Structure formats: structure tokens, C-alpha cells
Amino acid sequence: MSYILIVEDEQDIARLVARTLEKEGFKTRIASSLAEGQELIDKEIPELVILDLMLPDGNGLELCKYLRFQEKTEIPVMILTAKGEEIDRILGFEMGADDYIVKPFSPKELSLRVKAILKRVKQTEAPSAAITIGPLYIDPNSMKVKIDKEEIKLTRTEFNLLLALAKAKGKVLTREILLEKVWGYTFEGYARTVDTHVRRLRKKLGPCAEMIETVWGIGYRFKD
Known part of the structure; x- marks a missing residue:
């Protein structure tokens, strides 16, 4: 069974995200650092990564960059962070993030947007002309x-x-x-x-x- 990886060092937030998604039937795992997140990804490819930017061992964008430029391009990434300035959003999207949510957030909105990302990824269209x-x-x-x-x-x-x-x-x-x-x-x-x-x-x-x-x-x- 595939799962959603939550890379978040604030345990209260990580548990809130996990509970929200588990109620919707998703399996979740939590990593509290970049190193732990990368280790879990290397062991088993998640369906989606929910990623904080401010982590104890670095900027979450480093993990996003790792996913996008080291042959792991198919894993969608949702950034969940307190950094809501436009420049932060631009950098996140530039690194290949699929979505960007600023804390504090609505659990209902988070759930809906997770489902939307996964639906986009899994959606297959009939072949169409270039x-x-x-x-x-x-x-x-x-x-x-x-x-x-x-x-x-x-x-x-x-x-x-x-x-x-x-x-x-x-x-x-x-x-x-x-x-x-x-x-x-x-x-x-x-x-x-x-x-x-x-x-x-x-x-x-x-x-x-x-x-x-x-x-x-x-x-x-x-x-x-």
C-alpha cells in the first residue's frame, strides 16, 4: 500500500496532518528532518510528500530539489510552511513543488488539495495530437x-x-x-x-x- 510522507519537525502539526489524511483512508509516515525524509524515500517511494521548509538540518527545498533532479521526478510535493512570502512561493514552485500551503491551514482544505494532486497524477488521458x-x-x-x-x-x-x-x-x-x-x-x-x-x-x-x-x-x- 502506498503512503504519504510528512516531513515536518513540529510534532503537533505532523500528527494533525497525519490524522487528517488517515481519516481519508491514507497511510502516513512522519519524518522530522531532511535526512530522515530522504532515508524513508529511498526505502519506499511515497505517493506524495508533504514538506516543511524550515527543518532542523536544512531547508526543505533541498529535499524537493533532490526529488526533482535525481530521477525521482514523479513524486508530487506539497509544501506546508509558515513561510508565506511571494519569494518563498516562487522558490518552491521553481524547485518543482506541485502545491504550496501556508500555516496556519485548514485541515479540510489540506485534504481536498491532497486529493486533487493525487487525482492529477493518476489521471490518464486518451492519446492526443501534438x-x-x-x-x-x-x-x-x-x-x-x-x-x-x-x-x-x-x-x-x-x-x-x-x-x-x-x-x-x-x-x-x-x-x-x-x-x-x-x-x-x-x-x-x-x-x-x-x-x-x-x-x-x-x-x-x-x-x-x-x-x-x-x-x-x-x-x-x-x-x-
Whole structure:
């Protein structure tokens, strides 16, 4: 049976997260440090990692980086931290986090967002044709993106965001619609999550960044 790994040194919070998820039928394990978390991951691959940033032996982003760049890219990561500044969110998403929750948090919201992440990961779509728009090539089947035949590396969430925008080419998608399509949930106050990912995506798209237009006060549109 797969499980959810909670990497959190505050035992009260770790136990609250574990109880919340176990009520939903998940198996959980708790690690109180980066070293312990990495050791448990190496022994058995979890279904999801819920990760604090401030740990006794370092920054949780180091574990996120380890998962993303050492052939463990398929493990989704949810950051759960007291660090709620925009720069912290940007760094978390840049390291490949799938979601970011700031303490204090609602256990109900945590549960819903965990389910949304796992649903996205397990969801398999029927094979669909690649999308070519100018120099941009998007292959939904292999999750590869190329610009002028040169592959660019995107996180799973960045890829899904680009695909959602490209499929709706010419149409305006609100932040709320993008949250639902890409993240699988809509919560008030989380529209900035979309903005953060769009900024990261534009940076990686380089010369194709201007294909994603901002429709002020509404959302985003992929140029027709």
C-alpha cells in the first residue's frame, strides 16, 4: 500500500496532518528532518510528500530539489510552511513543488488539495495530437515541450498550465478556471498561485513568452 510522507519537525502539526489524511483512508509516515525524509524515500517511494521548509538540518527545498533532479521526478510535493512570502512561493514552485500551503491551514482544505494532486497524477488521458504553434511544439503524450526543436524542461504543473492555455488558444481563461483545470480545485485567495506559475512559465518559454497574454483583471489568453 502506498503512503504519504510528512516531513515536518513540529510534532503537533505532523500528527494533525497525519490524522487528517488517515481519516481519508491514507497511510502516513512522519519524518522530522531532511535526512530522515530522504532515508524513508529511498526505502519506499511515497505517493506524495508533504514538506516543511524550515527543518532542523536544512531547508526543505533541498529535499524537493533532490526529488526533482535525481530521477525521482514523479513524486508530487506539497509544501506546508509558515513561510508565506511571494519569494518563498516562487522558490518552491521553481524547485518543482506541485502545491504550496501556508500555516496556519485548514485541515479540510489540506485534504481536498491532497486529493486533487493525487487525482492529477493518476489521471490518464486518451492519446492526443501534438500542438504546434509557430516555433512552439507541445506533445501531450510525452509531456515534452520544444522551441525551435530544442527541448525545454517544465515541471508537471507548468506543462499542464501551458497545455490548458494552448488548447484554449484565443480564449480568455480566468484564474479560477485555470486553478480548476490545472490544480483541480478553486479556493478563494489562491489566484496568485496561477500568476506565480505564469511568470515562471514565461521565463522558461523565452522567445515564446509573449504568446501568453495577460487580460488584466480577468486571467490569461494564449495568442490565436
